[in-house]
Amino acid sequence: MSEKLKSSQVPGVSRRGFLKGLGVSGVATGLLTGTETPTEAAERGSPIKGPGEIPITLQINGKKHQLSVEPRVTLLDALRNRLDLTGSKKVCDRGTCGACTVIVDGQPVYSCSMLAVEAEGRAITTIEGLGTAENMNPVQKAFVKHDAQQCGFCTPGFVVACTAFLKTNPNPTLEDARTGLGGNLCRCGTYAGIMDAVLDAAKMTKGGA
Template structure:
């Protein structure tokens, strides 16, 4: 310890740095939300446990399956790999934020129409990845869809249906063929 420093300042932690929860503001689905989190709380946990947005699924809890995919400033991210306190003022969009009122997002509707949902655990992450792809590449190729979902694990094997649904939205066919 440096003799010029008072003993109480060495290693001291401010009241907002845990282990107890601290309030943070998150911009979620276009709304400012306050949630109390411990510094170790992941974004996925804050969304699910703190804000009740349970559409974001936690499966592997280590970024290997992508079930927890949300958008951060429009880009898909694994929310289990980011601390809630790291988000700052960036915009978070969850699966709940894709629909407009009771009108499903076209990708959500296409997943239903193309039977791209089985057990449903990977579905929110897959939809978020496919919708993000279509937002940046309105007319993707099959290979681009495959690349967009390459980190997503679907234990039911609905990949062909996910690809068909995404390509149908891109072609303007939505839930048809």
């Protein structure tokens, strides 16, 4: 076992520690290859942000939010910890379960896997921007009608993913929906209701509900 593991927490490599202070445009390269350091990024002429907190502006649900984050802060943590937008849930925290799904420039995105600084200048829609408990969007209505939720912790992620999915697939088959929403996981086992809800929401959306 390595020295690092002996003296630090489990598991070994901390993604956040690794990302701390990377050049913004170097993030993707750094993630993929693990070779570019902040110094190298600077030499390449890439703008360096951090490692301390930097001011950013995020456009969320049509509103501009100014906040100050370290470059290593994910979009998810910025939403939840800085802006108190807690509808997006932190579950796997590494792009597997979909509980943190938000829509960025029209595309569903795992907000745990995007840095807050990367999201600057993009249009972000979270669950809070889709509808309210009193005025639900068709997907939310269908989730309630078909009891597509139990503990509900995966639900916001599913609702966001499903809303984005129906935008590009307005007439899905059952198989389309199973594939299209395959990036979201539920533990209580609400998939039976979710399948009914997706197909029903597609109908409701077309019906202009």
